[in-house]
Amino acid sequence: MAPIILSQVSASGEKLPVGDALVTAIFGYCVVFVGLVILMCVITAVGSYFKNKDDKAAAEQKASLEAVARKVEANPLTIVPAEAKKAPGSAGKIKLHSVPDKEAAMIMAIVADAMQKPINELHFISIKEVED
């Protein structure tokens, strides 16, 4: 059947034999798959490198905190750095206005998560319920 749409202008390209079209389709699908599989491997490798790095840093931090805790336990009069003292969770006081403790803790955790910072590095001054 003559293509009606192209009556006034030549169609781009040439007719493709059905066999060639089938091979092109299968080969093309394979190329997309292979390309994305290799990309997946690359991203996985990069991801595990950064994950290992993070795990290592977290382990080092944990070890240092444990060392400080052991030191304090062994000698209660030892003066430890201020940040280490605050780390377990007594980092100061916060003013709560019509907000239960549990909800305040939840809000602080959400804020810390959103900011991607440890909660003991944040300073919350007050949490107040805003009524409509």
Next chain:
Amino acid sequence: MDILETLNRLWSDSGFQSFFVNGGWKNLIMIIIACVLLYLGIVKKFEPLLLVGIAFGCLLVNLSYFGPDSADALYHIDLWDNFLNPDHPDYHSYGAIMAHGGLLDILYIGVKAGIYPSLIFMGVGAMTDFGPLIANPKSLLLGAAAQLGVFLAFFGAVLLGFTGNQAASIGIIGGADGPTAIFLTTKLAPELLGPIAIAAYSYMALIPMIQPPIMKLLTTEKERQVKMEQNRNVTKTEKIVFPIIVAMFVILLLPSTAPLIGCLMLGNLWRECGVTERLSDTVQNALMNIVTVFLGISVGATTVASRFLSLETIKIVVLGLTAFCFSTVGGLLVGKLMYKLTGGKVNPLIGSAGVSAVPMAARVSQMEGQKANPSNFLLMHAMGPNVAGVIGSAIAAGFLLAVFK
């Protein structure tokens, strides 16, 4: 002044008269189609940002172009035929377009040169969070699987008598990625740009209607109810490194993808690197909006009645729908495979999000997952395959471009 002669000249110059000669009635049909598209865009909100522009471009060109004699037309298809004809003195002459073209001819140069789709990709990159994909790289398999429709529709188009170039352009509708479809069609089969762009954007808007029946057909209630574990946190450094690695890898693999992948990843790097907020903001908003204006109206201008109203357009519309359906099927089947291989940890519904209509396809996965299990939150899991689909369709387009250009 001869009033009768003046009136006669005004009538013969008017568009109203043109409706009654040389197949001008076809323009009338196109004007009705443009109004239907405007209705779908404005009232039904089918991809309104682009469809309203495309529909109005369609309206403008069919109000002003009635053949090569339409000197005042906004868009001249005959000038572009000369531009593509190696035997014509104006072959590949943008100067001739600038000298003799109308407003939409000049705007269309940005489409022809592949500028607008690439800039749109830059904006898409700046708006996209690749975190879910980085957290779960296996999503790339779903993005690859969901390109099935591209190659099946390509094969179907060859069977229906289209040339290789045209079949490739029709097939890419299955990638569910408007800018990629426009980019590839402009390079391979510019004579089909109007119907392909309209089919691509219409089906993208219809994803919430096209995909759910296929999702229900191919998955069991038990599979749809699967709750997936939360993805790991992705560090900022990973997000910065990602676009650089993807650009290097994909462009080296398929250099023809450079304009699309290069712009997509540059936009994403501006978003993630943290020192170019102004550029990221501009690309996401101002530039994206400006390019959308130009792209929509100039693509709409290619729907000249004498070319658009044909059996070929109907074939393209049917093949486009087939492509969309099979892309969804491809993603779902690999999703089901992952469900089996992981012992039921992967919800196969996220596979359908591998078609790259971002974020519509991911939202559909989320909605269907919640229908099966109201406590199910699949959105972030589906965003991985969804953005993988953008990369997958760009690779598919790059492959077809490399083969047929």
